[in-house]
Amino acid sequence: MTTGTVVITGAAGGMGRPAAHRFAAQGRALLLCDLDAARLEALAEELRPAAGTVTVLAADIAAPDFAEQAIAALDGAGIGALIHTAGLSPTMSDGARIFAVNYDATERLVAGLLPHFTEGGCAVLISSVSAYMLGDPALLASIRDFVTTGSRDGIAGYMDHPGMAYAISKRAVIGIVERDAPAFGAKGLRIASIAPGFIDTPMGRAEAEANEQLRGLIGMVPQRRMGHGDEIASVAEFLCSPDASYVSGVDIRVDGGIIGLLNAKGSGQ
Numbered sequence: 001m002t003t004g005t006v007v008i009t010g011a012a013g014g015m016g017r018p019a020a021h022r023f024a025a026q027g028r029a030l031l032l033c034d035l036d037a038a039r040l041e042a043l044a045e046e047l048r049p050a051a052g053t054v055t056v057l058a059a060d061i062a063a064p065d066f067a068e069q070a071i072a073a074l075d076g077a078g079i080g081a082l083i084h085t086a087g088l089s090p091t092m093s094d095g096a097r098i099f100a101v102n103y104d105a106t107e108r109l110v111a112g113l114l115p116h117f118t119e120g121g122c123a124v125l126i127s128s129v130s131a132y133m134l135g136d137p138a139l140l141a142s143i144r145d146f147v148t149t150g151s152r153d154g155i156a157g158y159m160d161h162p163g164m165a166y167a168i169s170k171r172a173v174i175g176i177v178e179r180d181a182p183a184f185g186a187k188g189l190r191i192a193s194i195a196p197g198f199i200d201t202p203m204g205r206a207e208a209e210a211n212e213q214l215r216g217l218i219g220m221v222p223q224r225r226m227g228h229g230d231e232i233a234s235v236a237e238f239l240c241s242p243d244a245s246y247v248s249g250v251d252i253r254v255d256g257g258i259i260g261l262l263n264a265k266g267s268g269q
């Protein structure tokens, strides 16, 4: 049985909230992080009867000291799991802010929390099917180079475009998982990511409303519908369970089959 607090970012959101419910039902201690204190406290009240201790942290994950704030809120408790769902989609901000929240904050968070995990723990990051829609081999090589060396030369030119900044940030999140699996493994820990398809959350609905091309893709999904936030949370719960004890360094698509379909048609990556 894995012990340790479950840290959930974006806990008040469409994927974070069902994840919080699932881990609360296991009786786990939770640290719920999001921007808005009132929404977090309302969620914590719902969860307290089932969960162990529930602590909330209302803060911006892009703050340079966010990992330190999370560690302080843990008050000495070890981390059993990280479910990192906080993020911004293309219609929510400009490219630079999207990249800072989705990638830079994620990298700092993973590095900052790694020493505080308990044996058997797992970090689950959230990528996106957008990461699989980047086809240009030169750009993919630049993203690999960026994740490995920190050099932004090959990606900086795309940051004016929110959609590209989003897709590149999510591809680079997959890069973090592949890059950091050895450091996690050395400590008896695992790290993996989930690539959601089109999920019926506040974010997913806003993107679909704003983007006709996206609505066309949703219409092509082999499962013939958008996904639910809990269909992402269930995979996150699996990844953090002993049943996933050999799953690390990998991105798992939970997309109703859309990327497989695009690949089969020759229009995916």
Ligand SMILES: NC(=O)c1ccc[n+]([C@@H]2O[C@H](COP(=O)([O-])OP(=O)(O)OC[C@H]3O[C@@H](n4cnc5c(N)ncnc54)[C@H](O)[C@@H]3O)[C@@H](O)[C@H]2O)c1
Pocket (backbone or CB within 6 Å): 009, 010, 011, 012, 013, 014, 015, 016, 033, 034, 035, 036, 059, 060, 061, 062, 085, 086, 087, 088, 089, 101, 126, 127, 128, 129, 195, 196, 197, 198, 199, 200, 201, 202, 203, 204, 205, 229
């Ligand atoms: N919904 C989709 O269709 C979809 C598809 C692919 C990937 N994703 C990814 O899944 C993750 C979760 O998305 P969701 O659909 O649950 O979105 P959501 O908007 O419902 O929830 C995201 C939560 O993150 C919080 N958040 C945003 N920026 C933050 C910040 N700087 N600091 C702290 N908290 C912050 C928000 O307040 C919100 O509660 C995101 O990383 C998103 O990019 C979503």
